Amino acid sequence: xxxxxxxxxxxxxxxxxxxxxxxxxxxxxxxxxxxxxxxxxxxxxxxxxxxxxxxxxxxxxxxxxxxxxxxxxxxxxxxxxxxxxxxxxxxxxxxxxxxxxxxxxxxxxxxxxxxxxxxxxxxxxxxxxxxxxxxxxxxxxxxxxxxxxxxxxxxxxxxxxxxxxxxxxxxxxxxxxxxxxxxxxxxxxxxxxxxxxxxxxxxxxxxxxxxxxxxxxxxxxxxxxxxxxxxxxxxxxxxxxxxxx
Numbered sequence: 001x002x003x004x005x006x007x008x009x010x011x012x013x014x015x016x017x018x019x020x021x022x023x024x025x026x027x028x029x030x031x032x033x034x035x036x037x038x039x040x041x042x043x044x045x046x047x048x049x050x051x052x053x054x055x056x057x058x059x060x061x062x063x064x065x066x067x068x069x070x071x072x073x074x075x076x077x078x079x080x081x082x083x084x085x086x087x088x089x090x091x092x093x094x095x096x097x098x099x100x101x102x103x104x105x106x107x108x109x110x111x112x113x114x115x116x117x118x119x120x121x122x123x124x125x126x127x128x129x130x131x132x133x134x135x136x137x138x139x140x141x142x143x144x145x146x147x148x149x150x151x152x153x154x155x156x157x158x159x160x161x162x163x164x165x166x167x168x169x170x171x172x173x174x175x176x177x178x179x180x181x182x183x184x185x186x187x188x189x190x191x192x193x194x195x196x197x198x199x200x201x202x203x204x205x206x207x208x209x210x211x212x213x214x215x216x217x218x219x220x221x222x223x224x225x226x227x228x229x230x231x232x233x234x235x236x237x238x239x240x241x242x243x244x245x
Contacts, residue, residue, distance in 0.1 A: 038077065069136040075110065075142075081099040095118055170232040170233070
């Protein structure tokens, strides 16, 4: 274990852009992939910090009388939009979520959840929605940024900004030796899925806060958050005048 971690810490000086997550491979084991999507719900509740993000950045723009629209990009198995919808409904706030993923395997898993009040799943990309002229009050993503190649990031941010009327929130992992070591030690309880191996790959591919600031266009801010997270945010002071609230 020590030798493995020491080697990994050497790799962690730079993003490992050549590493590929097993679940992203077209021929990965479908049973292991389904278990991975199912276990994401546990992992995201434990480490992704969406409850704090919801309280600080999403709940303040919600209303009990007018509908607020939210787009979740790259929703995977759909656990994050389901959580956001449940939190809003519990407080009597009106939130309509569109959750998209271009991967048909993720879309099919999300559909197997059945009907979820306030959430619509679509197999689509940001480019598809931009071409349709869709707009949403809030745009979010979870664990998408580290999947993108360097040349893909500017287009992804431009499209997410185009789709948003108010706020964009991209929540992702922040690379560090401590994050790698702690996930290595804590991810044993997820057997027969890709959580452990792909989680370690994700950390190796992820950005430090400084790297993400350097890569983001003007107007975007990067806030390091516990535990080992980056929140990349674009915030507009008010909704556009053609969308009364």
